[in-house]
Amino acid sequence: MKTGRWLIAAGVADLFFLYLPIAILIVFSFNASKLSARWQGFSLQWYAKLFTNQALLAATLNSLAIAVLSTVLAGLLGVLTAVALERRPFRGQAAFEACLLLPIVIPEIMMGVAMLLFFVMIKLPLSLVTMTIAHTVFNFPVVALIVRARLRKLDPRLEEAARDLGATPWIAFKRVTLPLLMPGIVGALLMAFTLSLDDFIISFFTAGVGSTTLPIKVYGMLKSAVTPEVNALSAILVLVSMALVAAATWVQRK
Amino acid sequence: MFAVLAACSPGGSEQGKAKPVTLHLFTWSDYTEETVVRQFEERFGIKVVTDTFGSNEELLAKLQGGAAGYDVIVPSDYMVSILIKQKLLAELDQAKIPNLAHVYKHLKGLYYDPKNTYSVPYLWGTTGIGYNADLVSPPPDSWQVLWDKRYKGKISLLNDEREVFGMALRAAGESLNAAEPAKLASAKARLMAQKALVKTYTSENYDQLLVSGEVALAHGWSGTIMRAAAERPSIKYVVPKEGGTIWQDNLCVLKTSTHRDEAMMFINFLLEPQVAALITTKVKYASASEEARLLVPKEIAQNPSIYPPETVLSRLEWIKDVGEAIKAYDRAWTELKVK
Amino acid sequence: MTPPPKPTSSFPWLILPPAGVLIVLFGVPLLLVLAVSFASRGTYGGVEWALTFANYTSIADPLYLRIFWRSLWLAVATTAICLVMGFPLAYVIARAPKRWQGLLLFLVIIPFWTNFLVRTYAWMFILRTEGLLNQALLSAGLIHEPLNILFTDWAVLIGLVYGYLPFMVLPLYAALERLDRSLVEAAWDLYARPVQVFTKVVLPLSRPGVIAGCVLVFIPSLGAYVTPDLLGGARTMMVGNLIQHQYLVVRDWPFGSALSFVLMAGVLAAVLYYLRAGGARSLT
Numbered sequence: 019m020k021t022g023r024w025l026i027a028a029g030v031a032d033l034f035f036l037y038l039p040i041a042i043l044i045v046f047s048f049n050a051s052k053l054s055a056r057w058q059g060f061s062l063q064w065y066a067k068l069f070t071n072q073a074l075l076a077a078t079l080n081s082l083a084i085a086v087l088s089t090v091l092a093g094l095l096g097v098l099t100a101v102a103l104e105r106r107p108f109r110g111q112a113a114f115e116a117c118l119l120l121p122i123v124i125p126e127i128m129m130g131v132a133m134l135l136f137f138v139m140i141k142l143p144l145s146l147v148t149m150t151i152a153h154t155v156f157n158f159p160v161v162a163l164i165v166r167a168r169l170r171k172l173d174p175r176l177e178e179a180a181r182d183l184g185a186t187p188w189i190a191f192k193r194v195t196l197p198l199l200m201p202g203i204v205g206a207l208l209m210a211f212t213l214s215l216d217d218f219i220i221s222f223f224t225a226g227v228g229s230t231t232l233p234i235k236v237y238g239m240l241k242s243a244v245t246p247e248v249n250a251l252s253a254i255l256v257l258v259s260m261a262l263v264a265a266a267t268w269v270q271r272k
Numbered sequence: 273m274f275a276v277l278a279a280c281s282p283g284g285s286e287q288g289k290a291k292p293v294t295l296h297l298f299t300w301s302d303y304t305e306e307t308v309v310r311q312f313e314e315r316f317g318i319k320v321v322t323d324t325f326g327s328n329e330e331l332l333a334k335l336q337g338g339a340a341g342y343d344v345i346v347p348s349d350y351m352v353s354i355l356i357k358q359k360l361l362a363e364l365d366q367a368k369i370p371n372l373a374h375v376y377k378h379l380k381g382l383y384y385d386p387k388n389t390y391s392v393p394y395l396w397g398t399t400g401i402g403y404n405a406d407l408v409s410p411p412p413d414s415w416q417v418l419w420d421k422r423y424k425g426k427i428s429l430l431n432d433e434r435e436v437f438g439m440a441l442r443a444a445g446e447s448l449n450a451a452e453p454a455k456l457a458s459a460k461a462r463l464m465a466q467k468a469l470v471k472t473y474t475s476e477n478y479d480q481l482l483v484s485g486e487v488a489l490a491h492g493w494s495g496t497i498m499r500a501a502a503e504r505p506s507i508k509y510v511v512p513k514e515g516g517t518i519w520q521d522n523l524c525v526l527k528t529s530t531h532r533d534e535a536m537m538f539i540n541f542l543l544e545p546q547v548a549a550l551i552t553t554k555v556k557y558a559s560a561s562e563e564a565r566l567l568v569p570k571e572i573a574q575n576p577s578i579y580p581p582e583t584v585l586s587r588l589e590w591i592k593d594v595g596e597a598i599k600a601y602d603r604a605w606t607e608l609k610v611k
Numbered sequence: 612m613t614p615p616p617k618p619t620s621s622f623p624w625l626i627l628p629p630a631g632v633l634i635v636l637f638g639v640p641l642l643l644v645l646a647v648s649f650a651s652r653g654t655y656g657g658v659e660w661a662l663t664f665a666n667y668t669s670i671a672d673p674l675y676l677r678i679f680w681r682s683l684w685l686a687v688a689t690t691a692i693c694l695v696m697g698f699p700l701a702y703v704i705a706r707a708p709k710r711w712q713g714l715l716l717f718l719v720i721i722p723f724w725t726n727f728l729v730r731t732y733a734w735m736f737i738l739r740t741e742g743l744l745n746q747a748l749l750s751a752g753l754i755h756e757p758l759n760i761l762f763t764d765w766a767v768l769i770g771l772v773y774g775y776l777p778f779m780v781l782p783l784y785a786a787l788e789r790l791d792r793s794l795v796e797a798a799w800d801l802y803a804r805p806v807q808v809f810t811k812v813v814l815p816l817s818r819p820g821v822i823a824g825c826v827l828v829f830i831p832s833l834g835a836y837v838t839p840d841l842l843g844g845a846r847t848m849m850v851g852n853l854i855q856h857q858y859l860v861v862r863d864w865p866f867g868s869a870l871s872f873v874l875m876a877g878v879l880a881a882v883l884y885y886l887r888a889g890g891a892r893s894l895t
Binding site: 028029032033036037039042054055096098099101102108114116119120121124127129136151154155163167168198201204205208216218232233236244248252253259263264267270 | 826
């Protein structure tokens with residue numbers, strides 16, 4: 019079956035919707051004005067300033083480090099959870115499933131406060147480590163939810179067949195189920211990474227000295243002004259990510 | 273509340289050359305010029321690491337939860353009084369901060385810290401009305417302009433219950449800090465009537481809204497309006513005749529700091545006239561240092577919106593912590609929003 | 612399609628690591644704020660330990676119920692629009708040649724690696740009176756007067772849909788990618804009408820993805836507070852703002868926590884009911 023023409027049109031319209039503000043943001047990163055209110059002429063000054071702004075760059079690195087690390091951890095825990103819930107039912111599973119939703123349902127600020135009180139109580143100094151823990155905790159149920167939705171539509175008999183042919187449970191999982199789960203896992207990890215990268219309030223409460231992330235830094239600018247350096251940084255992040263993904267796709271094709 | 277890590281060593285000196293000290297500054301972002309921080313690091317061999325917060329309330333929530341590790345923080349006036357009551361601030365040794373002598377007399381010994389035991393004034397400003405002179409005539413001189421039906425849909429107010437109620441209270445000749453139910457109720461009634469004229473309540477980007485012409489009148493902070501004026505010269509700032517808010521950000525040392533001496537060195541350094549002048553030039557808020565005003569560019573030193581004249585100063589009022597009454601304020605604010 | 616596996620009697624080793632993380636790193640912190648919700652506010656805003664239910668009893672207030680109702684309505688609308696908009700995109704990606712799928716997925720999510728605030732500011736630029744949208748509509752002759760969109764509920768809806776659309780697309784894609792092409796082709800022969808193909812075959816087969824997507828969009832849009840403030844002009848209050856205010860402005864952590872727990876219980880009950888109902892059907 020071919021994908022309907024109207025479907026493709028709707029998909030393209032969605033992408034246009036997603037990229038419209040990004041285009042605006044990139045245009046304003048070249049605006050001479052300090053406020054993104056009016057076009058005041060072309061300028062590269064925000065890019066020049068960005069590269070001398072140590073604090074902003076350091077915050078970006080912190081954000082990326084936490085996002086990558088918490089995504090990996092959330093990915094491992096999330097996939098494990100999904101597999102356990104779907105393939106190894108256990109007593110009390112319904113209660114556990116309900117609890118698993120709590121980190122998604124909890125209001126962000128209460129989660130931030132709860133984490134802060136917890137880390138202070140166990141005397142774990144606030145740092146990139148505590149932030150990574152917090153991000154992992156709110157991300158792994160999200161991964162589990164998405165991966166499980168995928169797993170539910172997979173026929174468990176595929177894996178059982180592999181077992182019958184003599185594969186160990188781990189080999190059967192790795193060779194049969196995992197590849198089939200991949201689209202779900204990729205989607206879930208992308209989502210976890212994004213949630214972590216853009217989180218402000220939970221990060222703020224769990225951040226220690228010297229672990230300011232990009233969203234924390236930008237919220238701190240509200241009193242002075244969110245400068246177009248942030249636009250420039252965002253533009254670079256978008257363009258670099260796109261170039262990397264395009265390159266990866268191209269390499270795979272060969 | 274939760275166990276404050278009370279143990280504090282005098283720190284600094286005895287560690288000597290063994291290991292360079294790192295000072296942790298917790299402040300608004302872009303609130304201390306980076307070159308200034310680097311000068312300090314070079315001159316004293318002390319490293320400064322900066323972390324940022326977005327509002328006084330966030331700062332308090334974090335400290336109240338027990339977060340430790342910061343040395344110097346930059347809270348506003350009313351927040352200093354709360355932090356003192358919560359016993360979170362360390363006493364300062366004024367002998368180690370000789371530049372305190374340069375601070376304006378009227379900015380020292382304020383209600384929240386009568387002897388500057390815990391806080392050193394840093395930057396200050398006012399709340400008033402920013403307006404676009406092309407669209408608003410005659411130039412406003414009263415808060416009443418924010419109730420003028422001609423500007424329906426062209427008005428923005430701060431998204432801050434104390435500032436908005438303070439404005440309504442002052443407009444009626446009351447104190448910003450009135451907590452009597454009757455006064456709050458009448459302020460609320462007037463704000464409700466005004467709501468139809470208000471385009472948006474925002475504390476964040478009204479400078480952009482003014483510049484783009486989306487609003488013609490913005491209730492806002494002096495420095496933010498000044499940034500808009502730099503983009504569009506028809507934008508002016510006025511503190512209405514009924515009086516507005518004065519606020520001041522302060523340098524404080526936390527009780528949990530293990531580098532109090534270095535922290536005070538840093539505070540003293542930020543108040544050195546040349547340094548303070550550099551900071552004011554950058555952030556466009558008036559420095560608490562009287563000497564600094566002599567060193568900043570004329571367009572800042574002579575700007576009545578940044579350094580208000582005596583006549584304006586006399587009609588400004590501090591926003592104070594109203595204690596339990598904050599609940600009444602919040603209730604009224606929520607009702608205003610839900611209407 | 613397949614019978615659900617029966618509970619095994621062996622010890623559930625697999626669930627141990629996630630369960631451990633959930634109990635220790637989330638359960639314990641949650642108990643701390645649960646304790647706070649039964650305390651009372653100190654004079655200067657700290658927490659005073661005293662067992663009281665006052666924080667819970669004062670929630671039943673028409674004022675708060677109206678805020679909750681409004682938030683609920685906006686969250687439902689956001690979820691519905693995300694589903695309608697997200698489905699075609701997820702379907703197109705799932706139907707694209709394998710090697711393009713990764714690229715397309717990244718294309719959906721990359722806009723969200725920019726900073727939230729500057730993204731929102733860009734929307735303000737698009738939606739304001741003299742903004743891009745009005746200029747485009749005016750010059751196309753579709754309208755004669757600029758539309759008033761910014762600082763209305765429409766702007767909030769646009770902002771929320773924009774912010775959470777990928778949360779719908781990613782789980783939908785994960786479910787649709789698995790869709791058996793031969794089933795869809797058979798459906799075309801059977802029903803011929805696209806709407807029927809969709810409702811009778813595609814939608815039921817992708818139900819777990821739809822459910823996951825709806826949960827992941829509904830919950831955060833219910834608690835959203837920055838988008839309603841910036842794009843909606845803070846003219847109204849959302850339940851997210853209400854809770855934020857209790858923790859920060861009023862400095863009443865006990866009441867903020869009580870409010871959060873009631874909200875959590877309500878949302879959890881609704882989501883569980885929805886998952887059970889949807890989940891049961893998806894297995895048939």
